[in-house]
Amino acid sequence: MITRMVMVLFVIAVIAAVVLGVALMVHTAKRRSSALPAPDDPREILRRRYAAGEIDEDEYLRRMSGLSQDW
Structure with a gap:
């Protein structure tokens, strides 16, 4: 039971890290493109x-x- 819960939390943490990473990359790319004349x-x-x-x-x-x- 506890092992299953730890596994679910791990999968959620990985998904959250991927989503945050992609959001950061998109934000950085937008900043770079808008900064250039x-x-x-x-x-x-x-x-x-x-x-x-x-x-x-x-x-x-x-x-x-x-x-x-x-x-």
């Missing part, structure tokens, strides 16, 4: 161009300011 986002394009030296700081700030007014 879209590659075609105008702000991201400006950041890349500034980092690559294609535009100077004044141009970067001017364009970012213009984008802020649009949003």
